[in-house]
Amino acid sequence: MQLQRKISAKPQERRRHARVKLALLGRYMLEDRREFPCQTIDVSAGGLALTAPVVGALGERVVAYFDALGRIEGIIVRHYEHGFAMTATLTAAKRDKLVNQLMWLVNRKTLGLPEDRRHERITPKEVNTTIRLADKTLIPAKIVDISISGAAVTCAKQAPMGAMVQVGRRRARVVRTFDQGMALEFALPLSFDQFDENVIL
Template sequence: MSASLQKSVLPRVTERRRHQRVRVNLLGRFMLENKQEYPCQVINMSPGGVALIAPIRGEIGERVIAYIDHIGRIEGKIVRKIEGGFALTVDATSRKRDKLASQLTWLANRHILDLPEDRRHERQQPKAPITKLILEDGTEHICQVLDLSLSGAAVKTKVRPKIGKPVKVGKIRARVVRHLEDGLAIEFAAVQDRNMLDENLR
């Protein structure tokens, strides 16, 4: 993605916020300092901050760890409460912030640029295709990974969770995006590290 395109989506501003927020609709989970985990929905985000809707709001200054679809893990502190949720700052290195800016640019422009979500990374065959599909209720099912990329996989299985439902394939968090004739197409919650992909599937 060109630097000019990134600037058009995420211009730097000299106001209260250092980065302009991008309106998004991303699902995820977060953990407060009490180690309890809750679902959430991110409604806007910048490389420096996030606003999300959640069933519990936490306290100002409380540390939060969140796992957001398409973004991955972020950490920060609650800076204010909003209706139905809260906003937090993102604690990250300059390199991590640059990566977040690129991810947000892609999310903001994917419809304009007509980027195919499920084919943005090259497909490959897994080294060890047999693994576990873990459903939202914790039940485990042996499955076969037919092919995969850094962002998703096709899985042969008899179970049919509804489209949009969260699942895990091995250690990787994902969600169901399509039903196939003999299985599921799933999208990973975050783009995977190529060097860790096969290990995380086991």
């Protein structure tokens, strides 16, 4: 009976986080800061399997980024012939968010729904910034949300559509205006390994 209990416990342990088969393109960075493209084989709230050109060492820290999932940190736990599996080190809130994202992606694929946003968006801890217009005018602004490709800000004065401005230390183009604010697209995207709530423009 004891042996039977052991055998029956293993599948339950493996299925603690349901794995979803998804092919998502992304990038990953190893501890030596080398970056490579990758594609997910399957994803769960506890980890993911990747097809990858360079496999790091077992136990090595890795940071991966996917437009649909955002930034995921973890360690390499298994090698495959053409890739590796990594854990997902997440807070409880981020884990819940990832579960919701996976459900959305599966339902979107099944129902043929369009992608709602090009990149994951977050609200940084430091929301205060400044907008520098072409005429050197400085405008206080607050960041509503931010992605690796741009930001939405609230401010007292707006620049015209297509105008180049500087938000914090980054050059950006005005791609949309709204009541008391603007949507900006960065001239150069943020580095994905620095894209988290501590990001400062």
